[in-house]
Amino acid sequence: xxxxxxxxxxxxxxxxxxxxxxxxxxxxxxxxxxxxxxxxxxxxxxxxxxxxxxxxxxxxxxxxxxxxxxxxxxxxxxxxxxxxxxxxxxxxxxxxxxxxxxxxxxxxxxxxxxxxxxxxxxxxxxxxxxxxxxxxxxxxxxxxxxxxxxxxxxxxxxxxxxxxxxxxxxxxxxxxxxxxxxxxxxxxxxxxxxxxxxxxxxxxxxxxxxxxxxxxxxxxxxxxxxxxxxxxxxxxxxxxxxxxxxxxxxxxxxxxxxxxxxxxxxxxxxxxxxxxxxxxxxxxxxxxxxxxxxxxxxxxxxxxxxxxxxxxxxxxxxxxxxxxxxxxxxxxxxxxxxxxxxxxxxxxxxxxxxxxxxx
Amino acid sequence: xxxxxxxxxxxxxxxxxxxxxxxxxxxxxxxxxxxxxxxxxxxxxxxxxxxxxxxxxxxxxxxxxxxxxxxxxxxxxxxxxxxxxxxxxxxxxxxxxxxxxxxxxxxxxxxxxxxxxxxxxxxxxxxxxxxxxxxxxxxxxxxxxxxxxxxxxxxxxxxxxxxxxxxxxxxxxxxxxxxxxxxxxxxxxxxxxxxxxxxxxxxxxxxxxxxxxxxxxxxxxxxxxxxxxxxxxxxxxxxxxxxxxxxxxxxxxxxxxxxxxxxxxxxxxxxxxxxxxxxxxxxxxxxxxxxxxxxxxxxxxxxxxxxxxxxxxxxxxxxxxxxxxxxxxxxxxxxxxxxxxxxxxxxxxxxxxxxxxxxxxxxxxxxxxxxxxxxxxxxxxxx
Numbered sequence: 001x002x003x004x005x006x007x008x009x010x011x012x013x014x015x016x017x018x019x020x021x022x023x024x025x026x027x028x029x030x031x032x033x034x035x036x037x038x039x040x041x042x043x044x045x046x047x048x049x050x051x052x053x054x055x056x057x058x059x060x061x062x063x064x065x066x067x068x069x070x071x072x073x074x075x076x077x078x079x080x081x082x083x084x085x086x087x088x089x090x091x092x093x094x095x096x097x098x099x100x101x102x103x104x105x106x107x108x109x110x111x112x113x114x115x116x117x118x119x120x121x122x123x124x125x126x127x128x129x130x131x132x133x134x135x136x137x138x139x140x141x142x143x144x145x146x147x148x149x150x151x152x153x154x155x156x157x158x159x160x161x162x163x164x165x166x167x168x169x170x171x172x173x174x175x176x177x178x179x180x181x182x183x184x185x186x187x188x189x190x191x192x193x194x195x196x197x198x199x200x201x202x203x204x205x206x207x208x209x210x211x212x213x214x215x216x217x218x219x220x221x222x223x224x225x226x227x228x229x230x231x232x233x234x235x236x237x238x239x240x241x242x243x244x245x246x247x248x249x250x251x252x253x254x255x256x257x258x259x260x261x262x263x264x265x266x267x268x269x270x271x272x273x274x275x276x277x278x279x280x281x282x283x284x285x286x287x288x289x290x291x292x293x294x295x296x297x298x299x300x301x302x303x304x305x306x307x308x309x310x311x312x313x314x315x316x317x318x319x320x321x322x323x324x325x326x327x328x329x330x331x332x333x334x335x336x337x338x339x340x341x342x343x344x345x346x347x348x349x350x351x352x353x354x355x356x357x358x359x
Numbered sequence: 360x361x362x363x364x365x366x367x368x369x370x371x372x373x374x375x376x377x378x379x380x381x382x383x384x385x386x387x388x389x390x391x392x393x394x395x396x397x398x399x400x401x402x403x404x405x406x407x408x409x410x411x412x413x414x415x416x417x418x419x420x421x422x423x424x425x426x427x428x429x430x431x432x433x434x435x436x437x438x439x440x441x442x443x444x445x446x447x448x449x450x451x452x453x454x455x456x457x458x459x460x461x462x463x464x465x466x467x468x469x470x471x472x473x474x475x476x477x478x479x480x481x482x483x484x485x486x487x488x489x490x491x492x493x494x495x496x497x498x499x500x501x502x503x504x505x506x507x508x509x510x511x512x513x514x515x516x517x518x519x520x521x522x523x524x525x526x527x528x529x530x531x532x533x534x535x536x537x538x539x540x541x542x543x544x545x546x547x548x549x550x551x552x553x554x555x556x557x558x559x560x561x562x563x564x565x566x567x568x569x570x571x572x573x574x575x576x577x578x579x580x581x582x583x584x585x586x587x588x589x590x591x592x593x594x595x596x597x598x599x600x601x602x603x604x605x606x607x608x609x610x611x612x613x614x615x616x617x618x619x620x621x622x623x624x625x626x627x628x629x630x631x632x633x634x635x636x637x638x639x640x641x642x643x644x645x646x647x648x649x650x651x652x653x654x655x656x657x658x659x660x661x662x663x664x665x666x667x668x669x670x671x672x673x674x675x676x677x678x679x680x681x682x683x684x685x686x687x688x689x690x691x692x693x694x695x696x697x698x699x700x701x702x703x704x705x706x707x708x709x710x711x712x713x714x715x716x717x718x719x720x721x722x723x724x725x726x727x728x729x730x731x732x733x734x735x736x737x738x739x740x741x742x
Binding site for chain 2: 179
């Protein structure tokens, strides 16, 4: 009888890990090619279009960087949470709550304060907003064993509805002709952009600095060590006396807070007012999950994978326009790649053998 | 060898020239849609219009992109202008307004047409097809058909456009049935079939037997058809696209839009240089707003006998059946708002305050900013 034998792999080398990553991406791309073929598009042409549309022109590069900003911020935060095996699926909601907190500060205090005070205040408020939302599932999990996948996911909807409530209700702008938008942020609260682009550089710099900081925190400090031990061997962590409550709470405040920063960046840098949830975020919280995985949960690599997925989002427009593929193609693309990355991870950590056995 | 290279050079030059000439004769348009073109509502109707323009105008080239979040329009406009080299960009959602105006300043040699907005500039124009007259005509039929005198409306967002439609619907209902009232449910989504279904079910549970709506899918109609098949007649009115096929026993009529004729007009004016940025606000008179749940008939044949059986008195046209009244009012609307318009006073809000004086007609500005329920609508607009 043919049997499947699964055992843990004892030793994983860097080379092995790298090759698995490459193999996962290549097989994922092959699967995506199949989808392109079924929709009647030449896969090679489609991939070429995605690449030239995102990295192949000045226009594409500018837009790719703009889209990468929120992905890098959120992806780095998610990497920290996933390193502790805390499955935060709630970045979308954390982004929105951060945007709500930041906008409140901008709208109410922005008139009277100069930009160098109001902008940091808004980002601080956004971090607190996202962090508070991140803390809820952490507390629920540790104190009441509530599954964090469910609680973080469901909080997304609550936040989206809360935002909708604000913009059609108490926060509806007086200058927006009855449309469900808040008023524009005052001039001092709006982030500058690199001229000729939509790149709000303040958030970009903030993103790179916080990514470096998180990389340092995770791999060079005692706290980071504790996070990794909790993730890799919870029993050992228990014996070593690591406080799950304290560590996971901080992890989730960071993870949610990073998404909150992204939310403030999007409002203050791109939109300048709050509007429908789908408009504020366009799914960054979910795309960033893949960004974190592709970066092998290393905050520093998130910069590269963030740019990569931003490129796919931007290049996705190009294939939509030139191949008339539906807008959902990009989501199929991302989802397929994630499945292959996670599969690759499984095969990296486990040795899977087919063997004949007698019984 | 030299000969060959010379022939090559000349032919290349000729190809280049003819390419140039060809490019001059063409006009390229880019369309930005806020929803998926398969939504069977707003974006679908715009794409039908784009395809119609394609069939009519052999010199037209077009590109489109669907499901563009309002915040992403700048990126797409940049791509259309810089990469696709379009001559005109159509931005088909209110939320694209400010980005369209900004793009107009950034690209002075490109034209922009923004749908449903109110800001124009040198190279940015606006256009819109409004359906309030059709809602009035739907209201006439709803008022005649209801048994429970409770009429429902599933609404997307509390903005002036929707309030105008609800009010026109109520004015039509009250013109034939002073006892009927309109119950509104807000779903806070343009595209939300699940929410629309829920709202429709909730209204039916409260005793409503006629439903109109603003949402970009046939969800409400499917609910109406389901109840009708189970033996409880629910009347519905199709919205935006021809949805009668989704509810042959339920859809009485509806509101349809023909963006195609508008797109042809705009594109032709761009081609021959007569384009200007004056707001185009098209109604029944311009054939942009059309009555019906399908383009083939203005009223579902199944319900014509019922509508003929109800007689109603009007101050200007005397006593007649509701069916005849609908046909006559539609004809009057096609002649122009001066001949007949629903928003002619006296019109009171549902608190009893006089809003439009006797004999006065609401101006375009009044209608575009209307934010009160007329008499006959239950409740208040969410603040």
